[in-house]
Structures are given as structure tokens and as C-alpha cells.
Amino acid sequence: MVCExxxxxxxxxxxxxxxxxxxxxxxxxxxxxxxxxxxALARVQMKRSIQSAGKRFSASPEFRKRIQQSIAAKPRxxxxxxxxxxxxxxxxxxxxxxxxxxxxxxxxxxxxxxxSEVADLHVATLASSTPADVLSTDRHTVxxxxxxxxxxxxxxxxxxxxxxxxxxxxxxxLGQTPxxxxxxxxxxxxxxxxxxxxxxxxxxxxxxxxxIKERSFNVETWRRxxxxxIVIGDASGTDIGALSKLFKLAG
Amino acid sequence: xxxxGVGSQPDSFEELAMPLxxxxxxxxxxxxRNREEAEDLVQETYAKALKGFSAFQLGTNFRAWMYRIxxxxxxxxxxxxxxTMTVPFDSxxxxxxxxxxxxxxxxxxxxxxxxxxxxxxxxxxxxPFREILLLCDVEEMSYREIAETLSVPIGTVMSRLxxxxxxxxxxxxxxxxxxxxxxxxxxxx
Numbered sequence: 001m002v003c004e005x006x007x008x009x010x011x012x013x014x015x016x017x018x019x020x021x022x023x024x025x026x027x028x029x030x031x032x033x034x035x036x037x038x039x040a041l042a043r044v045q046m047k048r049s050i051q052s053a054g055k056r057f058s059a060s061p062e063f064r065k066r067i068q069q070s071i072a073a074k075p076r077x078x079x080x081x082x083x084x085x086x087x088x089x090x091x092x093x094x095x096x097x098x099x100x101x102x103x104x105x106x107x108x109x110x111x112x113x114x115x116s117e118v119a120d121l122h123v124a125t126l127a128s129s130t131p132a133d134v135l136s137t138d139r140h141t142v143x144x145x146x147x148x149x150x151x152x153x154x155x156x157x158x159x160x161x162x163x164x165x166x167x168x169x170x171x172x173x174l175g176q177t178p179x180x181x182x183x184x185x186x187x188x189x190x191x192x193x194x195x196x197x198x199x200x201x202x203x204x205x206x207x208x209x210x211x212i213k214e215r216s217f218n219v220e221t222w223r224r225x226x227x228x229x230i231v232i233g234d235a236s237g238t239d240i241g242a243l244s245k246l247f248k249l250a251g
Numbered sequence: 252x253x254x255x256g257v258g259s260q261p262d263s264f265e266e267l268a269m270p271l272x273x274x275x276x277x278x279x280x281x282x283x284r285n286r287e288e289a290e291d292l293v294q295e296t297y298a299k300a301l302k303g304f305s306a307f308q309l310g311t312n313f314r315a316w317m318y319r320i321x322x323x324x325x326x327x328x329x330x331x332x333x334x335t336m337t338v339p340f341d342s343x344x345x346x347x348x349x350x351x352x353x354x355x356x357x358x359x360x361x362x363x364x365x366x367x368x369x370x371x372x373x374x375x376x377x378x379p380f381r382e383i384l385l386l387c388d389v390e391e392m393s394y395r396e397i398a399e400t401l402s403v404p405i406g407t408v409m410s411r412l413x414x415x416x417x418x419x420x421x422x423x424x425x426x427x428x429x430x431x432x433x434x435x436x437x438x439x440x
Contacts, residue, residue: 011409011412011413011416012409015387015394015412017393017394043416046416046419046420047388049366049369050369050373050384050388050389050419051388051389051391052366052369053366053367053369053370053373054277054281054370054373054384054385054388054389055277055389056277056280056281056370057276057277057280057281057286057289058273058276058277059272059273059276059289059290059293063276063290063293064272066294067269067272067293067294067297068265068269070294070297070298070301071264071265071268071269071297071301072265109309109310110309110310112310113309113310116310124393
């Protein structure tokens with residue numbers, strides 16, 4: 001591809017929105033083309049300047065309080081079902097059953113949402129021009145990198161005599177919860193291992209779930225020592241299970 | 252993006268919405284360029300969102316939903332109508348602006364640009380370009396999330412964003428040229 005064609009995609013590249021293959025190809029090109037490298041750098045600088053300049057206005061504490069009060073004062077949806085003091089017992093039972101069904105439905109939706117978010121994290125990371133903030137195959141380099149960045153620590157498995165290799169790691173967020181994102185490879189398949197404090201996640205996942213399918217990815221999750229481990233990738237269920245097992249043994 | 256807070260209840264609008272307060276206010280102030288109007292806009296947004304929360308579909312993007320309410324509220328306000336009446340969208344899908352200008356020393360330009368200059372340049376952009384730039388570069392929304400917020404296709408997000416950045420560069424260049432002739436005065440928001 002000639003430079004002009006690359007340059008039309010500069011913004012998309014800098015925004016991290018190119019598809020994975022194009023992102024890799026662009027990375028390779030930027031390393032060999034000073035003109036595109038310079039343009040990409042300029043775009044990144046521009047983006048940073050906008051980001052810094054854009055965070056400009058802050059509301060007064062009084063206004064924040066006013067908004068908070070205005071929305072906190074409203075009754076919650078669940079209590080609406082019980083608002084009629086004259087409701088009959090039968091209606092109350094129906095309301096409770098209805099609420100339980102709604103709650104279960106909500107829980108299911110939340111769980112699906114978590115898996116969907118995890119799949120997004122996995123895909124977005126692999127599509128990124130810098131999938132890892134710490135690039136190393138050495139677990140004794142990767143693990144200490146997280147010190148002071150996340151509010152917990154974890155153990156990484158010994159990979160000798162296994163087909164897996166560690167590629168690196170990065171900080172990540174699931175909702176508002178900070179966590180560790182580790183990237184492994186097995187026969188050209190990239191696998192993400194995400195670790196979060198379990199109690200901080202807004203939904204209770206299974207204590208120990210076998211490999212399941214989520215948007216065609218294989219996923220395994222379990223809870224151990226207060227931490228939630230999620231292993232996801234397009235590798236086979238057997239590979240996902242094997243890497244999960246190594247992690248369980250490491251813990 | 253999934254925005255639920257730690258240990259939130261299924262019906263806790265407050266826990267979902269309050270973490271967005273600072274960024275929504277910042278966005279509202281950029282749109283209205285006025286503190287009082289920004290406060291009114293945020294207040295109305297929260298009131299509408301609370302009212303419509305029962306219809307909000309769990310599992311969909313809460314942040315994009317809140318921004319969409321804020322933006323739609325702004326667009327139907329007097330200031331919003333006035334601000335968007337004169338914006339040309341003729342070449343929305345014209346990709347010709349996507350190419351970078353080879354003779355622009357952007358690195359030097361950006362190094363010389365102070366925060367104030369960039370803020371002034373953003374403030375000068377017409378609303379559709381200002382908002383998309385803020386959503387992408389300040390709020391760090393993905394193209395998909397922006398498309399959802401603005402209710403436009405992703406292709407439009409890309410072309411509009413590209414035009415916004417080009418306009419910003421032109422604006423900065425103008426400001427720098429003016430600045431080299433006389434001191435720049437801050438007029439934004």
C-alpha cells in the first residue's frame with residue numbers, strides 16, 4: 001500500500017479503531033516510513049492536547065449536591081410494586097414473584113453483560129497497536145510491573161513444558177474495577193487472562209464455571225482467594241481449560 | 252461501556268448516573284459555553300434520564316444513553332437550535348478531507364500550542380464537530396459508542412471526526428498566525 005492510502009487511515013489508526021490485521025500492517029509500515037511515523041506522532045500529540053484541553057469545566061459542589069439529592073429522593077423501581085397499601089395478599093404475592101423473575105432476568109442480563117465486556121476487552125486489546133504495557137515472556141518481570149498499579153497481587157504459572165507462552169500484560173478495567181490483563185499465546189492463538197477483585201464486580205459470577213462459549217470465544221472463570229479469574233480466547237476449549245488449570249495450580 | 256458501580260442494586264439509577272456527573276457537566280459546558288445553561292442542561296438530563304430509567308434496557312450502554320439524552324436536550328434548547336442552524340453538512344461522507352496535508356508542521360504546531368489556545372480552538376468549532384471531538388478524544392468513546400450517542404452510522408463518525416480535526420488544525424494555525432502578530436485573547440466559554 002502506498003503512503004497516501006495509509007495516510008487516509010491515520011486518524012483511525014491513532015484512535016485504535018483499525019481492524020487487527022490492518023493495525024499490525026500499519027504498525028509495520030510506521031516503523032519503516034519516517035513520513036507516516038511523523039504524521040502519526042503529530043496526530044497522537046494533537047489527540048493528547050485535545051484531551052488535556054478538553055477537561056476544562058467542573059461543576060460546583062453545591063450543584064453536584066443538588067443533582068444527587070434530586071435523584072436520590074426518588075423512590076426506587078422495586079419499591080413501586082409495593083406502594084399500594086390497599087393491595088390484596090394475592091396481588092402482593094404476584095408482585096413478589098414478578099420482582100423475583102425480574103431480578104433473575106436482571107442478573108442473567110448482568111452476567112451476559114460481564115462476559116460481553118470481557119470479550120470486548122480481549123478483542124480491543126488484540127486490536128490495539130500496543131496490546132501490552134509490559135512486554136515480556138518472563139513472569140518475574142510481568143508480575144512486579146503490576147505492583148502499585150492494582151490493589152491486589154496474584155501468582156503467574158510456570159510455563160515450562162507447556163505449549164503456552166506469556167507475551168505481556170497491561171492494566172485494565174471491568175466497569176469501574178481495576179484489574180490485571182495478561183496475554184498468552186498458544187499455537188498463534190492469543191488468550192487473555194483477566195484478574196479482578198471478585199467482591200468489586202457488580203455481579204456474582206459462578207464460583208467455578210467450566211469452559212463456555214461467549215460470542216464464539218471460549219471462556220473459563222473461577223474464584224480463588226477473593227480474586228476472579230477469567231480466561232478468554234479463540235483457542236480450543238481444551239487449551240483454555242489447560243491454561244486455567246496452570247493458573248489454578250499456581251495459586 | 253459498562254458503568255455499574257460496585258455492589259450496585261438493579262434499580263440504582265443514582266449509582267449508575269452519578270459517576271458520570273463530572274464528565275457530563277464538562278460536556279454540557281462545552282456545548283452551551285455558559286455555566287448556568289450547562290447546569291440547566293445537566294439538571295434536565297438527569298431528570299429525563301431518571302424518568303425514563305424504567306425503559307432503559309439493561310445490558311445496553313448506559314453512558315451512551317445518558318450522553319444521548321443530554322445531547323438531544325441541548326439540540327432542542329434555544330441555544331442548541333441556534334448553534335446548529337448554520338452548520339453545513341453537505342460533504343459529510345466526502346472522504347477527501349481524510350488525507351493529511353503533507354506541508355503541515357503539526358508537531359511544531361502542537362508543541363507551541365498552549366492549553367488555552369487549544370481550548371479556544373475547540374470552542375470555535377461548530378457544535379457537531381466540537382461534540383464529536385470531545386466524545387472521541389476527551390471522553391475516549393469508541394467509534395461504536397459515538398455512533399450510538401449521536402445516532403449516526405460509524406462511517407459518518409469517521410468522516411465527521413476527520414473534518415473536526417482538520418478544522419481544529421486550521422483554527423490553531425490561524426490563532427498561531429494571529430498570535431505572532433498580536434497577543435491572543437481568550438474568548439471561549
